[in-house]
Amino acid sequence: MSVITKEQVARKPFMDKKNYPYGFARSGDFSINESKLLQQHGSLFAALVDGKLAPETDEEQMYLESALGHREPSTPQEKAWLKYQARINRPKTASIYGSKKAAVEDVDDDDELSDNSDLDISLEDD
Template identity: 60%
Template sequence: MTNSTRDSLIKRPFMDKKHYPYGFARSGDFSIKEAKILAENGSVIAALVDGKLTPETDQDMRFIAVAHGETEPASPEEKVWLKYQKRINRPKAASIYGSKKVALTESDDDGDTADDTDIVLDDD
């Protein structure tokens, strides 16, 4: 891509309204320093990782390698980017109340005789 695209990405703060609607600093997931690093560098890193921006420097190549898990993160920017990726890609928490669907098993469907899985209590 062109330098004007890179320059515009550098000037634009990185925001993720879907996962962090109130900003990174107010989320509780990131420290103030981490939120600042992510806001300043996230647009360029995201464009590099998504392939929307061609890597021009060794640092750009390193960002891509770290994002793909080929290299361990060393700089604060790399560490914060991986932390951000782990946060947005974590599994969703299940409800403590269970699901709204009631699962029927085969023993619930036939409804006639007791089989080996039914519990029978004798009153003696």
């Protein structure tokens, strides 16, 4: 098993093909600066949060604490990461058509409109 180094993680631009297949900048969710920060620092944040990389500096420890919600974000990188997390973890919206079949009520056809004697329709010309 190979050990992941900070240099390997920092060199790799962060991408989320599942949630943002066309990139962060083209999604409309992030500003240009936020998308650049996510691409530059997102891999480090993801490695820290996932436990693949241990924080080595105070700055990395602060990143991790902010990402885990133990303190308020103070840097633009932290704010962009938390905004990204909020976007991918938001509840999914339901379709206006619904995802389940409509419940069919038990209707007794004999009770409804069985007696058409109230209708007085004349189709003849008078």
